[in-house]
Amino acid sequence: MEEKKHVLDVIQLANYVRPDVKEVSNKEWVMNGDKNSFYTYIIERYNGSPTNRAIIDSYAKLIYGKGLYSKQQAVKPLQFAQVLQKLSKKDLRNICQDYAVFSEACYEAIYKNGKLERIKHVPKNQILPNKMNADGDIEGYWYSLDFNQPRKYEPIFIPKWEAGKKNGSYIKVISSYQLGKSYFTDPDYMAGLAYAHLEEEIANFCINYISNDLSIGKIINMNSGEPQSEEVRANVKKAFKKEGQGSMNAGNVFINWNDNKDTGITFTNIEVSNAYEQFNWLSEEAQGKILTAHKVVSGKMFGIDSASGFSSNADELKNSHILYENMTIKPFQQMILDSLDIIQQEAETSLDLQFVSLQPLTGDGELTKVTPTTNLSSEVETPFEFADVLINKGETVG
Numbered sequence: 001m002e003e004k005k006h007v008l009d010v011i012q013l014a015n016y017v018r019p020d021v022k023e024v025s026n027k028e029w030v031m032n033g034d035k036n037s038f039y040t041y042i043i044e045r046y047n048g049s050p051t052n053r054a055i056i057d058s059y060a061k062l063i064y065g066k067g068l069y070s071k072q073q074a075v076k077p078l079q080f081a082q083v084l085q086k087l088s089k090k091d092l093r094n095i096c097q098d099y100a101v102f103s104e105a106c107y108e109a110i111y112k113n114g115k116l117e118r119i120k121h122v123p124k125n126q127i128l129p130n131k132m133n134a135d136g137d138i139e140g141y142w143y144s145l146d147f148n149q150p151r152k153y154e155p156i157f158i159p160k161w162e163a164g165k166k167n168g169s170y171i172k173v174i175s176s177y178q179l180g181k182s183y184f185t186d187p188d189y190m191a192g193l194a195y196a197h198l199e200e201e202i203a204n205f206c207i208n209y210i211s212n213d214l215s216i217g218k219i220i221n222m223n224s225g226e227p228q229s230e231e232v233r234a235n236v237k238k239a240f241k242k243e244g245q246g247s248m249n250a251g252n253v254f255i256n257w258n259d260n261k262d263t264g265i266t267f268t269n270i271e272v273s274n275a276y277e278q279f280n281w282l283s284e285e286a287q288g289k290i291l292t293a294h295k296v297v298s299g300k301m302f303g304i305d306s307a308s309g310f311s312s313n314a315d316e317l318k319n320s321h322i323l324y325e326n327m328t329i330k331p332f333q334q335m336i337l338d339s340l341d342i343i344q345q346e347a348e349t350s351l352d353l354q355f356v357s358l359q360p361l362t363g364d365g366e367l368t369k370v371t372p373t374t375n376l377s378s379e380v381e382t383p384f385e386f387a388d389v390l391i392n393k394g395e396t397v398g
Contacts, residue, residue, distance in 0.1 A: 029128040029142040029155065030183045036147050039102070039125035042187060046101055048203075049196035051290045052189075054302050059100035059294075062329045063336070064093050066356035073351075080351060083343050087119045094121040095174070099332060104175035104185040106141070108158065109342055114166045116342065127171060129183045130157070138183070141171040161342065174339040192293025198286040206279060297323050325357065 025031075032038045046053055067089060073080040091107065098105035098121070106127050108120045128147060130140045144155040161170035175185040187193070291299055298320035333355045344351055 025131060027150075028130055028157075029147070030131060031128060031147065032184045036125070036128070038184075042102060042193070043125065045193050045196040045200075048200035049290065051199060051287045051302075051304070052192065052196040052294075054304075055189075055290070055294045055296060056100045058302055059329075059332070060093070060097040062325070062358055063096040063100060063332050064355065065333075065358045067092065068353050069356050070351040070353055076351065083351060083353070086116055086343060087340070091119060091121040094123075095336060098124045099174060099336060101187070102185070103188040104173065105336070106171055106173045107339075109161050109170045109172060111167050111170070119340075119343070122171070124173075127173070128155075129173075132182070141173070143171075163342075163345065172339060172342070174335055176335060188295075189290070189293040192290045195286040195289040195293070198282065199290070202279060202282050202286065295324075295328050329357075 033041070046056055068084065068087075070076075070080050070083075095105045095107060102124050104124055106122050106124050108122050109116060110118045110120060122143065126143060126145060128142045128144075129138045130142065132138055138160060140157055140159040142155040142157055144150065145153040147153075147155065158169055158171045161172040178185050287299075287304065291304070296302070298316050300317055301320055301324065337353055337355070340353060344353070
């Protein structure tokens, strides 16, 4: 009698591989990872992780605050209005958004007739550095909508901004020094990217889990033997896929004709024990690590409930905001302000530009009531309206 053999096939499931971030030299420019993939990876983690996106969007709003102002704007209104005319609110907001996402940003300084005409935000993922020269300096940058399609979107070389240059366009990059990095700056929350990815995968798994009747899969036993042909096999598989998948098909009734119960079709669910506890733990773990990577003192600042030792939510919010503002937001603001020195050089005066910080809570822990400022005119609600007001009053700016 021939001995029956049972063959076990081992299926290799998907593995997570942490992205290998390398500065890749390609042609005259240097890419951030293979095919500039690391920028794409960062953007995907921003779009896919709810916690990561909530924090980054809040970062950008807190960095921008209510825009720019200067302590000298009352005595030098024309110079201050000139500054705000060259840098629009939209461009400044976009610079803050890029810095919150990538921990670096850039803008194009456009000169005409020897004067700075405009500062224009350029998405950082569309700007790549030129290879360093023999002295280790980057002389310029390349711009393209997609560096993976250079024939369709031909890269354009734009020189790096340097003092004294007065005609044409120049690129200035806002970034901080990082050990071992020559061309790019990693996100400030680099260690949290894997957990942002985990949040996405948890969401995808939960959706598929529900769509598959709270099962990660099924084993369908066809007890009547092997199909007579590949065509029959394919038709049976197609029918089960069509009628048995998706949340809308839950509870469908299948009719099966067979000679006896021994040849009937049987279903075996592949289930996860304690699935709820696993999902809950993974979600909390991912969320906590993302908060840590972003140096968030309290999740309540972003609408995330968290345990703390404070006596009230108001105390927690107030102290957390003060610490977060001083340790994280203000250093980010200062990096951007330092890069805007070309505006002050153009104005040939010191304006001591600063951001107007958002103050969600008063010193008593109460919600701040927003009231219009009246530094120059009752018509001015925020510092950015100075240029418009002066122009409307007949003043010449620039």
